[in-house]
Amino acid sequence: MSKKSACFSLKSVANYKLMIALTTLISASPAQAQINVMDIDNQESMGQVTSVNQLSDVSPTDWAYEALRSLVERYGCIVGYPDRTFRGNRALSRYEFAAGLNVCMQSIERLIGTGGVGEEDITALRRLIAEFETELATLGARVDNLEGRVGFLEENQFSTTTKLAGEVAFTLADAFGGDVTNPLTGVREDFNAQATLTSRVRLQMSTSFTGNDVLFTRLTAGNLGNSFGSQTFTDEGRFAYDGQADNNVTLDRLHYYFSLTPKTRVFTMASLGGHHFYADTFNSGLESGGGAGGALSRFGERNPIYRLGLGGQGIGLRQQLGDSFELSAGYLARGGNNPADGRGLFNGNYSAMGQLVFKPSDKFKLGFTYINGYDPNGAGSAFNFGGTGTRFGNLQGLGLNGIPVSSNSYGVQGQLDISPKFSLRAWGGYTNARLIDTGSAEIWNYAAALVFPDLGKEGSLGAIIVGAEPYLTGLTLGGVDQTFTKDTPLHVEVSYKYPINNRISLTPGLIVLTAPNQDSGANDPIYIGTLRTTFSF
Known part of the structure; x- marks a missing residue:
């Protein structure tokens, strides 16, 4: 078993429910070993369990109680959710099972050298390794691929300490009104503004x-x-x-x-x-x-x-x-x-x-x-x-x-x-x-x-x-x-900001000034309409 595979399973899966399946396949009857596998989308942070009694939703009457107790006491490869639950009815995929198997393999390897693993368990483990050989190899390949991608990013990134964010805004706008008074001349004149397309860029x-x-x-x-x-x-x-x-x-x-x-x-x-x-x-x-x-x-x-x-x-x-x-x-x-x-x-x-x-x-x-x-x-x-x-x-x-x-x-x-x-x-x-x-x-x-x-x-x-x-x-x-x-x-x-996607948004809006320069007698209301397009990257 490679160190990379063990590391990957610990970080990305850490789902102890598949440890039930592992022990069940090792020590339970074939009828008990039939498991319905499905993908698991959400995983939560878990902690190491040192006694099966720490799992609040597992009782001695559960069919997998002895299997869990064996994994905890003999192999030390059971972890629990932060709320001390096991959630043993949750389904898993073959890849998740293989990752869990990988975790126990690491623990068992350490015990073999001390004589802490019986020949019967070793035989069952070999059978499991053969059964999930493809999935275990795939996990290792995935880790190798990820390490290669991470290495490339580290070598080519802008900075290890700096994040670069950009924003571009295009604004189509126009303003309308009746008369306004020019404060420089004191003369009341027609409001005269043209439609504009402007931009602003920030990095x-x-x-x-x-x-x-x-x-x-x-x-x-x-x-x-x-x-x-x-x-x-x-x-x-x-x-x-x-x-x-x-x-x-x-x-x-x-x-x-x-x-x-x-x-x-x-x-x-x-x-x-x-x-x-x-x-x-x-x-x-x-x-x-x-x-x-x-x-x-x-x-x-x-x-x-x-x-x-x-x-x-x-x-x-x-x-x-x-x-x-x-x-x-x-x-x-x-x-x-x-x-x-x-x-x-x-x-x-x-x-x-x-x-x-x-x-x-x-x-x-x-x-x-x-x-x-x-x-x-x-x-x-x-x-x-x-x-x-x-x-x-x-x-x-x-x-x-x-x-x-x-x-x-x-x-x-x-x-x-x-x-x-x-x-x-x-x-x-x-x-x-x-x-x-x-x-x-x-x-x-x-x-x-x-x-x-x-x-x-x-x-x-x-x-x-x-x-x-x-x-x-x-x-x-x-x-x-x-x-x-x-x-x-x-x-x-x-205004109403509407996201086209995570990077582009449109914001149409209207601004009304009822008494510009606090003088409704000298200035008619002004209407400013706009359509703003924002690009974020």
């Missing part, structure tokens, strides 16, 4: 050095730009995966995560830092981290306050506190790689976050978030919600350029999975922005989402999202309340 390498860490290195290219932002004059409704232009390839994500303790995870971000990379955002399936498989819009991915400070360098921490609580904390600095005065990690823009998560069950979780930020409002350091919200909500178009902003943001968000095919999510965010030596501003956002996993097909995802992207509700300058339009800019988004 991400995930490297582990210790088995408990991961280094993310991601290359991104695309030609979406700011979606239809130049035509709508607002960041509302921008696609979740836009931002890249002219198909220039950039190294947009460089992160390293590791576990400090079993309950403490550390996240270091040298490029494209974001609070959502280390903190729970309560929107699984739709929260894709900018990937092309989640929500259509940036707003639909998560509470926009998580986007404060997005794009810088920093560190995050996630700490488990018992079974029901989790604490996340982090610090980001846009321009943290720039040593110039007024930049760097601690002398320019920053965003510090703390979040407490309460998760009493697998179906419900609730989070409370606080973010303190500072934006000098210079080049590359302006206050903004990361490509979401109205112009006023991002403190644009108010004559505040160059005025530093110190902000405090508060968020409440939750997720309730009512059933495996229906989930309810909701969030609310409030930001109080202090305009240094000038005044203050109040900004709100909120949303509710109905999510339908496996809608019509396994792997699909339907979603309805209704809310308001960040919009300005109050502005005080020099102690005087300012007058401006405060219409609620509702965002309505409907």
